Amino acid sequence: MALSLYVDTARWRAHQKSVIEQFPGLVPVCKGNGYGFSHERLADETNRFGSDTLAVGTIYEAARIKDWFSGDLLVLTPFRRGEEPVPLPDRVVRSVSSVDGVFALVGARVVIECMSSMKRHGVKEEELGQLHAAIEDVRLEGFALHLPLDRTDGSDAVEEVIAWMDRLRAARLPLHTMFVSHLAAPELARLQQQFPQTRFRARIGTRLWLGDHDATEYRGSVLDVTRVVKGDRFGYRQQKAASDGWLVVVAGGTSHGVGLEAPKALHGVMPRAKGVARAGLATVNRNLSPFVWDGKQRWFAEPPHMQVSILFVPSDAQEPRVGDELVAHLRHTTTQFDRLVDR
DSSP: OOEEEEEOHHHHHHHHHHHHHHSTTOEEEEOTTGGGTOHHHHHHHHHHHTOSEEEESSHHHHHHHTTTOOSEEEEOSOOOTTOOOOOOOTTEEEEEOSHHHHHHOTTOEEEEEBOOTTOSSOBOGGGGGGHHHHGGGSEEEEEEEEOOSOOTTOOOHHHHHHHHHHHHHHTTOOOSEEEEESOOHHHHHHHHHHOTTSEEEEEESHHHHHSOGGGEEEEEEEEEEEEEOTTOEETTTTEEOSSSEEEEEEEOOGGGTTTOOOOOOOOSHHHHHHHHHHHHHHTTTOOEEEEEETTEEEEESSSOOSSEEEEEEETTSOOOOTTOEEEEOOOGGGOOOSEEEEO
């Protein structure tokens, strides 16, 4: 009885193959909760399709995954002086986003982030002249650009990369490898054609692991079913049942990420209207659960518990039975499963 992640393995791997073919030399990204699959599983998949490099989010993730993947590990979080020392093998490559950081990593393998229009972190154009001295004592693996997903100003991602290539070339810095994020395959091909002496490597996580939504499915097992009639009190807060139906205890609670949501960027009138409606219902303790039964997404009877959720299923629906599984629409990057089932 568990919250399970079912994976249509053949379909999932067919999608991986299609992405790999579109982005030659791509660097798979495995960070956070391993996109819902776990670090270990994604390391196994990366070993299977033969990438020489795997990108992870932090030095702690690198330490955790180093025994599962024998190739190079690229740490995406930039190095900062004063960070906690974590023993890591020489095959770990550090991202660095400041001139000071490069000076501090004597002897290390490094990728230098340039400040993109994301404006998150990176070396700025006016600092490039200082890099000549800094890179003498490190093993430079290349430069990197982390690009935005949306371009509401109509700007061109390829032109942004070209502008940085021109700046690096003007500063007489080596252009043998450029790591990029969030480019489409035709955009990457344009860059490779324009700069044949540079190896462009796309860092890809979401598109690689989660690009085929129908290849995966979360399901929660029904642990208990209790019939209630209108007016019956139940739960920690002794609320009243609004109508006849069933209280359904299903595997999957806050410790799994059920009921937790990351903020979303809403675009358009309809998504914003739905957001306002959901917020209004929440003020009267009406919260829609991610669990689907008898063709409908069902309401939480009360806020989800640590490891289970209690749903209210009205009497006009099919009666759930212990052992049934309810499909759950959960966000992979915030969900922890009890078991993963290949099928």
